[in-house]
Every structure is written in structure tokens, then in C-alpha cells.
Amino acid sequence: MDGNGRWAESKGLPRLEGHREGAESVRAITTAAREVGIQALTLYAFSTQNWGRPRGEVLGLMDLLRTFLLQEKRTLLENDIRLCAIGETHRLPRRVRKALEEVEEASAGGRSMTLTLALSYGGQEEIVCAARELARRAKEGELDPEAIDVATFQGALWSGSLPPLDLCIRTSGENRVSNFLLWHMAYAEIVVAKELWPDFREEAFFAALLEYRQRERRFGLTSAQIRERSR
Incomplete structure (x- = not known):
């Protein structure tokens, strides 16, 4: 979910307007994912590093998150979607929690689908927390x-109950994973989309899925071994 602020700035709007438009992409992509039969969708909504942003922007984001959750409750229930959250959610304001x-x-x-929001989340922090718990x-x-x-080890992670990560879609053309689900990235396919998150809607989503389906996933094996197993 990268590029909300840049989207707003490119249009001469306050950064928070980009986050509001980004919420529309959340609705669109969640609906599209459910309709094509995706059973688990995880969205990187707010990282641990995002707490360092200007206070006004953080407060605005928290208010937007609370409003979004309450507004979407009925839609989630009507579509049989389960909502979960991973991350240091204890750091969120009480009203948001x-x-x-x-x-x-x-x-x-x-x-029908599990929608997971990564909130106050960091992949390195998650792994450190799991190591401490096991220690x-x-x-x-x-x-x-x-x-x-x-x-x-996976069972000790915040995201331990998530299924294997098949595809990571990175928006805004950035070629990095930005501390997201580092443990699960081991064999995930990565598709980089040029669209900023507020512009990332159904067409771009389906294009990313198509690119993923054209990949050969080898999991450390050779192409010949994969072909032999598929016979």
C-alpha cells in the first residue's frame, strides 16, 4: 500500500487525501481478491517506522483507520470475510484498538477469505519478538x-497462522520489500506495479495475478524436476 502521500502531493493535495483515496483501493482490491477466490490477503497498512512521520499525519491516519474499520464491518460480515491484524497493535490509540x-x-x-492488516508492523521486529519468546x-x-x-519458529511469529505467501505485489514501482513479512518472503514471487496505491485498482491487480501465473515456481529445484513432478 505504498504511494499514498506521493499521489496526493502530485495533485497538490494534503497527504491525508492520498490515504483516503488509498482506502478506496483497499475496498476495490479486497472485493476483487474475494471474487477470484483468493483465500488470504495481507495489506501493509502501517509500519513500525511510520510512527516517525509528522504527528498530524499519524493522527489523521489513526482516525481514518478507525472510520474505515467501523464503516466496513457490515461489508465484511455480508461477504463472509474474516478480519485479522498483525503487529504491535498495543501501540495503536485505544479508540482504534x-x-x-x-x-x-x-x-x-x-x-470466504481472511483479510489481514499489518498495523504497527515490521518484519525484523516480528522475528526479534519471536526469538525472544522462544528464548x-x-x-x-x-x-x-x-x-x-x-x-x-514460525508458530512464534505474529503472522504464524498465515498460509504460505505466494505473491507479494509492490506498488509505486519500488524494488524493495520494506520490512514486510520477511520470514514469509522466502519463496514468494514478487511483482512490482508502477501504480501508486491510490491508482492501484482491479485492472492493475489482475495484471499482477496474470504475471504471477506465468511464473515457474521452483522452490530450489530445477525446471526439469518441476516438469517431472507435474506429470
């Missing part, structure tokens, strides 16, 4: 350090 908890609880039974459990005798494997 209350709205988030309300929608998470109400939509917990959603089965604590090992120190207290709850966990044998030699028993820690990939599954154990």
Missing part, C-alpha cells in the same frame, strides 16, 4: 532449544 477488536470479534467466523520458553524449561525447527 477498540474498533479493531470489535470487527475482529464480529468477523471471526468468516470463511524465554527455553530458559524456563518449557522448550528444548534443539527442538526448535522452522515450524516452531
Whole structure:
């Protein structure tokens, strides 16, 4: 969800207007993803580094987030979509946490798709937090350090319940992952879209999906091995 501020500035508008327009892209892409049968969609809504932005912009973003959650509650329920959040959500203002908890609880039974919002989230911070938790459990005798494997470590992550990440779409033409789902990026395909997030709508989304479908995912194997397995 990158490029909201630049979109607004390019049009001579306050940065917050870019975030408002970006919320429309969230609605459009969530609907499109559900309609094509995507079962899990994760959106990078607010990073841990975003707390360092101007105070007025952060406060505006928090108000926008609360409004969005409350407005979209009915739509999520009507479309059987479950909403989840990952990140240091305890850092969010109380009014935002209350709205988030309300929608998470109400939509917990959603089965058509899981929409995960990464809020006050950072991939490095997530991995450090998981390492600390496993170290604590090992120190207290709850966990044998030699028993820690990939599954154990992933289970300690905020995002541990997410399915394998197939595709990461990076908007605004930036060629970096910006501290997003670093653990899950191991074998994810990355598609870079030129559109700023407020301009990223259904057509651009479907183009990214088409590019993904044309990729050969090898997971460390050779093309010949992949072809043999597909027979």
C-alpha cells in the first residue's frame, strides 16, 4: 500500500487525501481478491517506522483507520470475510484498538477469505519478538532449544497462522520489500506495479495475478524436476 502521500502531493493535495483515496483501493482490491477466490490477503497498512512521520499525519491516519474499520464491518460480515491484524497493535490509540477488536470479534467466523492488516508492523521486529519468546520458553524449561525447527519458529511469529505467501505485489514501482513479512518472503514471487496505491485498482491487480501465473515456481529445484513432478 505504498504511494499514498506521493499521489496526493502530485495533485497538490494534503497527504491525508492520498490515504483516503488509498482506502478506496483497499475496498476495490479486497472485493476483487474475494471474487477470484483468493483465500488470504495481507495489506501493509502501517509500519513500525511510520510512527516517525509528522504527528498530524499519524493522527489523521489513526482516525481514518478507525472510520474505515467501523464503516466496513457490515461489508465484511455480508461477504463472509474474516478480519485479522498483525503487529504491535498495543501501540495503536485505544479508540482504534477498540474498533479493531470489535470487527475482529464480529468477523471471526468468516470463511470466504481472511483479510489481514499489518498495523504497527515490521518484519525484523516480528522475528526479534519471536526469538525472544522462544528464548524465554527455553530458559524456563518449557522448550528444548534443539527442538526448535522452522515450524516452531514460525508458530512464534505474529503472522504464524498465515498460509504460505505466494505473491507479494509492490506498488509505486519500488524494488524493495520494506520490512514486510520477511520470514514469509522466502519463496514468494514478487511483482512490482508502477501504480501508486491510490491508482492501484482491479485492472492493475489482475495484471499482477496474470504475471504471477506465468511464473515457474521452483522452490530450489530445477525446471526439469518441476516438469517431472507435474506429470
